[in-house]
Amino acid sequence: MRRIARPNRLLLVLAALSVLGACRDGEPPLFPVDAAQGLGEQASPERGARLIAERGCTACHTVPGVRGPASRVGPPLGNLARQAYVAGLLPNTPDNLVRWLMDPPAVNPRTAMPDMGLQRAEAEDIAAYLMQRADRHARTP
Numbered sequence: 001m002r003r004i005a006r007p008n009r010l011l012l013v014l015a016a017l018s019v020l021g022a023c024r025d026g027e028p029p030l031f032p033v034d035a036a037q038g039l040g041e042q043a044s045p046e047r048g049a050r051l052i053a054e055r056g057c058t059a060c061h062t063v064p065g066v067r068g069p070a071s072r073v074g075p076p077l078g079n080l081a082r083q084a085y086v087a088g089l090l091p092n093t094p095d096n097l098v099r100w101l102m103d104p105p106a107v108n109p110r111t112a113m114p115d116m117g118l119q120r121a122e123a124e125d126i127a128a129y130l131m132q133r134a135d136r137h138a139r140t141p
């Protein structure tokens with residue numbers, strides 16, 4: 001294989017650094033925090049936070065801003081406003097997040113997350129909380 005000339009190597013390093021830099025905290029979210037496409041007009045992050053506590057999501061997830069046992073069975077849910085995929089499979093849009101929340105095994109039959117029996121309106125409230133509020137709590141010390 002031909003060796004890469006030195007100036008080109010420098011460019012590669014710079015490109016890699018700029019990609020890494022894009023992952024830093026404080027970067028603008030991938031989707032605007034007030035993104036509501038796919039969520040009904042009525043979606044309420046306040047109700048969403050209550051539902052997350054009542055439906056036992058915290059048995060498996062740490063959710064910033066929602067009290068619970070700080071479980072690590074599933075991934076922590078403080079990053080949904082910024083990550084590219086839901087469960088590593090669906091492009092992260094509000095609509096896809098709702099789809100996942102309503103029936104994870106329908107999206108991925110091998111997932112460890114069970115169908116929590118959420119109605120669409122409930123899933124929308126939870127999605128509103130996760131996309132609009134949870135990451136703010138995550139960044140507050």
Ligand code: HEC
Nearest residue numbers: 055056057060073074075085086087088111112113116126
């Ligand atoms: C029995 C444990 C369990 C319960 C209860 C549970 N989950 Fe999950 N959840 C998981 C696991 C495990 C994953 C990772 C699944 C995967 O990637 O296939 C996951 C993934 C997720 C994701 C995608 C996370 C990401 O980073 O992409 C969201 C969002 C989510 N859960 C929300 C919820 C909500 C909201 C509730 C309550 C209504 C809930 N979960 C209840 C285990 C659980």
